[in-house]
Amino acid sequence: MRNINNHRDRNLMQMPSQFRDRDEDTDGRGSSADDARSVSELIADINQVLAREFRDVWVYGEVGKVTNAASGHCYFDLIEEDGGEKSVLAVKLFRGVRQSLGPKMKQHGVDIVSGIKVRIRVTPDVFATNGSLGFKMSDLDPRFTLGDLAAKREEIVTRLKRDGLYDRNKRTRLPMVPLGIGLVTSKGSAAHADFMKTLEQSGIGFRVSLCDVRVQGDGAAASVAAAIGHLATFDDVDLVAVIRGGGSKTDLAAFDDEALARAAATCAKPVFTGIGHEVDTSIVDEVAFSWNKTPTACAIAIIDMVNDFVMRVETAAQRMATLVLKALATAERRVADAVGQLRTLRTSSLNGAKSRIDLLESELRGFDPVVLMRRGWSITYDKDGRVMKSVKQVKKGSELSTRLADGTVFSTTTETHNN
Amino acid sequence: MPRKKDATETGYEEAVIELEEILAELSDDDIDVDHLAERVKRATELVKICRDRIAAARLEVKDIELPEESG
Numbered sequence: 001m002r003n004i005n006n007h008r009d010r011n012l013m014q015m016p017s018q019f020r021d022r023d024e025d026t027d028g029r030g031s032s033a034d035d036a037r038s039v040s041e042l043i044a045d046i047n048q049v050l051a052r053e054f055r056d057v058w059v060y061g062e063v064g065k066v067t068n069a070a071s072g073h074c075y076f077d078l079i080e081e082d083g084g085e086k087s088v089l090a091v092k093l094f095r096g097v098r099q100s101l102g103p104k105m106k107q108h109g110v111d112i113v114s115g116i117k118v119r120i121r122v123t124p125d126v127f128a129t130n131g132s133l134g135f136k137m138s139d140l141d142p143r144f145t146l147g148d149l150a151a152k153r154e155e156i157v158t159r160l161k162r163d164g165l166y167d168r169n170k171r172t173r174l175p176m177v178p179l180g181i182g183l184v185t186s187k188g189s190a191a192h193a194d195f196m197k198t199l200e201q202s203g204i205g206f207r208v209s210l211c212d213v214r215v216q217g218d219g220a221a222a223s224v225a226a227a228i229g230h231l232a233t234f235d236d237v238d239l240v241a242v243i244r245g246g247g248s249k250t251d252l253a254a255f256d257d258e259a260l261a262r263a264a265a266t267c268a269k270p271v272f273t274g275i276g277h278e279v280d281t282s283i284v285d286e287v288a289f290s291w292n293k294t295p296t297a298c299a300i301a302i303i304d305m306v307n308d309f310v311m312r313v314e315t316a317a318q319r320m321a322t323l324v325l326k327a328l329a330t331a332e333r334r335v336a337d338a339v340g341q342l343r344t345l346r347t348s349s350l351n352g353a354k355s356r357i358d359l360l361e362s363e364l365r366g367f368d369p370v371v372l373m374r375r376g377w378s379i380t381y382d383k384d385g386r387v388m389k390s391v392k393q394v395k396k397g398s399e400l401s402t403r404l405a406d407g408t409v410f411s412t413t414t415e416t417h418n419n
Numbered sequence: 420m421p422r423k424k425d426a427t428e429t430g431y432e433e434a435v436i437e438l439e440e441i442l443a444e445l446s447d448d449d450i451d452v453d454h455l456a457e458r459v460k461r462a463t464e465l466v467k468i469c470r471d472r473i474a475a476a477r478l479e480v481k482d483i484e485l486p487e488e489s490g
Contacts, residue, residue, distance in 0.1 A: 175431070175432070176431050176432040176435070177431040177432075177473065179473070182483075187482075196478075196480070199478055200478050204473055204478075205473060205477060205478065205479070206478050206479070207478075207479045207480075207481075208478065208479065208480045208481070209481055209483045210480060210481070210482050210483060211483045211485060212482065213485075223485075226485050227485060230483065230485055230486065231483065234483075306473060309431065309435065309469070309473075310469075310470075310473060312435055313435055313438065313466060313469040313470065316435070316438045316439055316442055316466075317438075317462075317466050319442055320438075320441070320442055320445065320459070320462055320466075323442070323445040323446060324445065324455070324459055327445065327450055327452075327455050331452045331455075
């Protein structure tokens, strides 16, 4: 406030003669009617003075309400709040300026969104249509915004650590087979589509409970926080996944919101993120049980856990089949020995032993890998007959055989990829 | 209204642990055939529990509305 007043005082002192002279000539009688100007002339004169006196003025404050007009112009409030006192400037960012600043803003990941701090260059301007004073924005200092975001983040992280919340979600218990997914996203977005497509392709019977929320702009943080809290109350939700597509740093500001970070940290279920920014992490990412770069990566992380379990079960089933076959062979040999040695044994007893073996054989069919293979599963062996469980076991040039339901495929490895 | 889990959904972890315990038992060369039959029957059930829900079911999706006061 003090700065503004100083400017005003200085401005009055330096007021051009066409204004000052009239004030000085009045000696209480007011200016001469002959000197009257039309409204547009007066506005033009004022704007001329303002442009000259306030050329290259930089001002900083917090962005308040933002209106993006269909014309491409952007109107926003620049706010300073000091205790209970609030000062507001109405700023206009015209389409042309916006386009010329576009590359710089994109490079630094800064955009004009509510709640961020900006340092901008403005020119005051009386708008002829309604006589209101506005400020035309002509430049922006992205380092100021980024510095403020980083400082704010650090403060929030410090408070979360102080309150013991920073690691809390990481200590929640994740079921071994998380099939129940509470999904927080904007329904119909590309992020939503990517996540669902990846789950669907896995062939695993996931149950998704979807909460449609706003993921950017006003109210986004509160909406995501409410959805996380709500989904965590469902018994059939094993984890909560928060996903959205990429965006600028300021666009993702909702995910640096303290209340949202607290909601994620205190969520009773593990929180998985896929908030779509490659370089930086948000505070929500930091406190989450599992941080993933993209919605697709988030889905893959969940699928991998289920697949680990499936692999464990199938390995056990395979080993079981081998052990039982061995045990049966031993048992049959013992029966044969018994027949040979105990000629007095009654036939009915022998039949009893035989029927138990038949029962075992029928149970064994449950472990037959061919049943699984008909569903599309396969088993890959190396040339020594070892089952391949990881790409790490396979090198370029390795000879492999893949057993399918109706035959075996022999192949040579040209390359491997991790999931 | 939150849905309660059914019996087959709660037991994945317990099932695989029991399965591996049975496996350890079956590794014993002197296992009795009657006991073997009983353990294999149980193991079959466990494998079925683990496989059925994961691989056979389709992806299910349901929309959840936020309660008024929190939305």
